[in-house]
Amino acid sequence: MSDMSPSPALSIAAASQAGAQELRREQKRYLAVYAALTVGTTLTVAMYYVHFDALWQTVSVALVIAAAKAACVAAIFMHLWHGQRDVYRLLFFTGVFAATLFALTIYSLFSLPGSGHYLR
Amino acid sequence: MKIPYTTEIREDTGLYNAKVGMWLFLASEAMLFGALFSAYVFLRIGAWEGEWPHGLLNIPIGAFNTLVLITSSLTVAMSWTSLKMGDLQRYRRFQFVTLICAAAFLGIKGWEYFDKFSHYEIWLNDPLTSKEYPQLAGHSADGDQPVSSVIGHIEGIGPFQTLASLQESGASAVEIHPDAFHYRLSARQQAERRKAERSLGAEGAREAAEEHASVRIDVSRIARMSAFVPRHGTFFATYFTLTGLHALHVLGGALMFAFILWPGARMWRDDPERYTNSVEVTGLFWHFVDLVWIFLFPVIYLL
Numbered sequence: 001m002s003d004m005s006p007s008p009a010l011s012i013a014a015a016s017q018a019g020a021q022e023l024r025r026e027q028k029r030y031l032a033v034y035a036a037l038t039v040g041t042t043l044t045v046a047m048y049y050v051h052f053d054a055l056w057q058t059v060s061v062a063l064v065i066a067a068a069k070a071a072c073v074a075a076i077f078m079h080l081w082h083g084q085r086d087v088y089r090l091l092f093f094t095g096v097f098a099a100t101l102f103a104l105t106i107y108s109l110f111s112l113p114g115s116g117h118y119l120r
Numbered sequence: 121m122k123i124p125y126t127t128e129i130r131e132d133t134g135l136y137n138a139k140v141g142m143w144l145f146l147a148s149e150a151m152l153f154g155a156l157f158s159a160y161v162f163l164r165i166g167a168w169e170g171e172w173p174h175g176l177l178n179i180p181i182g183a184f185n186t187l188v189l190i191t192s193s194l195t196v197a198m199s200w201t202s203l204k205m206g207d208l209q210r211y212r213r214f215q216f217v218t219l220i221c222a223a224a225f226l227g228i229k230g231w232e233y234f235d236k237f238s239h240y241e242i243w244l245n246d247p248l249t250s251k252e253y254p255q256l257a258g259h260s261a262d263g264d265q266p267v268s269s270v271i272g273h274i275e276g277i278g279p280f281q282t283l284a285s286l287q288e289s290g291a292s293a294v295e296i297h298p299d300a301f302h303y304r305l306s307a308r309q310q311a312e313r314r315k316a317e318r319s320l321g322a323e324g325a326r327e328a329a330e331e332h333a334s335v336r337i338d339v340s341r342i343a344r345m346s347a348f349v350p351r352h353g354t355f356f357a358t359y360f361t362l363t364g365l366h367a368l369h370v371l372g373g374a375l376m377f378a379f380i381l382w383p384g385a386r387m388w389r390d391d392p393e394r395y396t397n398s399v400e401v402t403g404l405f406w407h408f409v410d411l412v413w414i415f416l417f418p419v420i421y422l423l
Contacts, residue, residue, distance in 0.1 A: 023201045030201075034194040038187065041417075045183045048422045055423075062418040069414045077197050077407045086133040087143050094147040098154040105158040109165055 033076045040069040127393045142401040146408050153412050156365070160358050160419065173355045176239075176271075176348065178232060182421040185228050186413060189370075192221035193410040196377075196403045203396045208388060211399070215381045218406075222374035229367050236348035236356070237279035242296060242337060243269045243344040255333040256298060270335060272298040283345040294342075295334040359420055366416060369409045376402045 044065050052058045075081040080088075129136050135143075164172060199214035247266035250256050256267055275295040277286075286294065350357040380398055387395040 020205055023204050027198060027201050030194055030197045034190065037190045037193075037414075041183060041186050041190065044418050044422065045179060048179070059423055062422060063415075066415050066418050070411050073193065073407050073411050073414065077193055077410075078404055084134060086135060086140065090143055090147055094150050098150060101151075101154055101158050102161065105162050106165075109162065 029076050033072045036072055037069055040065055040072075125394060127391070127397055136397060138397055138401050139404070142404050146404065149408060153362075153365075156358075156362055157415070157419070160362065163354050163358060164423070167354070173353070176236075176355070177359070177421045178235075179421055181228060181232060182417055185225055186417050188221050188225050188228070189410050189413050192218045192225070193407055195221065196399075196406050200396070200399050200403050203392075203399055206392075212381065215377055215399075218377055219374055219381070222370055222377070225370055226367060226374075229363065233360075234279065238273065239271070239348045240274050240281070240296065241269055241271045241346055241348070241352065242294070242342055244337070245341055245343045248335070248337075253335050255335060270296055270298045270337070272296045275334065280347055280349065281345070282347075283339075283342055286339055286342075286345065291339055293336050293338045294345075295336055297334050362416060362420060366409065366412055369405075369412070373402065373406045373409055376405070 044062060047058070047061050047065070052061070080091075125138070127136055130140075133140050195214040195218045199211045199218065202208075202210040202214060247268045248256055248270065249266045256270070273296070274281075275297070277294070346352040348356050350360045380395075380402060384398070385395075387398070
């Protein structure tokens with residue numbers, strides 16, 4: 001184990017003091033996101049036991065909570081918060097294709113006899 | 121053969137190459153899961169009201185598994201920052217916890233699967249009435265209507281049995297313990313029943329025990345029998361496809377982390393920046409897997 005310890009010459013911790021401080025701040029952000037995700041999970045389970053009049057209301061609330069949690073993971077854990085222009089471009093196209101896929105699915109439901117009654 | 125690798129950040133992309141590669145892979149993964157989710161939406165919305173099963177999955181277990189996966193995402197992120205600060209020991213501790221979380225997630229999922237494989241639904245040629253089987257009173261979601269199928273554990277038979285295997289074994293009847301809380305009731309209806317039971321105290325407990333009392337059904341009356349396996353119906357086919365593929369991703373991510381943590385750790389001595397990058401890109405994959413579960417849990421378990 002000890003032979004694997006970083007030598008001072010190799011250590012990327014040789015990063016500046018300011019860099020180490022930024023990493024410590026980053027760790028605090030991770031802990032904050034973890035707390036938010038835990039609360040989000042609790043809310044997701046709790047909302048299932050709350051009475052909603054229509055299915056679409058339940059679905060909307062569940063997906064809004066899930067989207068908020070996903071945004072936290074993508075922004076902080078996956079470092080998108082730090083502004084990675086080319087990744088944004090890539091994700092934009094992914095989002096467009098995924099949205100088209102879902103739109104076609106929903107659209108096709110209206111052309112099937114007897115289906116899509118939740119949407120009408 | 122040595123694979124060329126550079127840790128330099130490219131001017132045009134603002135990223136090192138491995139990270140661009142991982143994001144491209146994740147984009148393709150998003151489309152893969154997107155296609156499966158859209159298939160799920162198609163089937164779910166297209167199902168007639170009352171036809172989509174409810175209450176067949178264990179919500180507390182699913183919620184706990186969500187927390188396990190979220191915890192592993194935290195430890196992955198913390199391990200990467202530990203490496204960036206040059207603290208290999210701290211990185212190892214965090215990654216060890218990540219692997220424990222991955223094993224726990226897969227273990228719990230495996231237990232859930234086995235529980236499903238040992239649960240059965242029996243469809244009957246002619247519906248059962250509460251007059252004939254008093255223990256079935258109130259089992260249907262709409263009161264005391266006759267029930268055309270019964271869900272529960274069957275005494276004395278293992279997982280994956282079918283009507284054909286039952287007939288081959290020469291059994292003339294089965295003893296099924298119908299589960300009132302697995303009987304096409306939404307979680308809210310289940311919660312209301314449990315609350316009503318608790319408020320009745322000992323009387324409620326006695327009623328619950330009566331409801332769970334076994335029902336003896338002649339094999340000749342059974343039209344179809346299936347464990348909760350993909351062939352059971354559309355719900356379990358989509359459930360096993362989505363969660364199975366996700367579990368394979370968890371397994372793949374855990375294997376990559378284990379490789380980097382143990383045999384791959386030699387790289388730390390020779391090229392620490394590359395080693396740190398490998399943890400970061402594998403971490404990106406892991407967070408994506410977490411992200412997929414964040415949507416899977418409410419969609420499959422709760423809606």
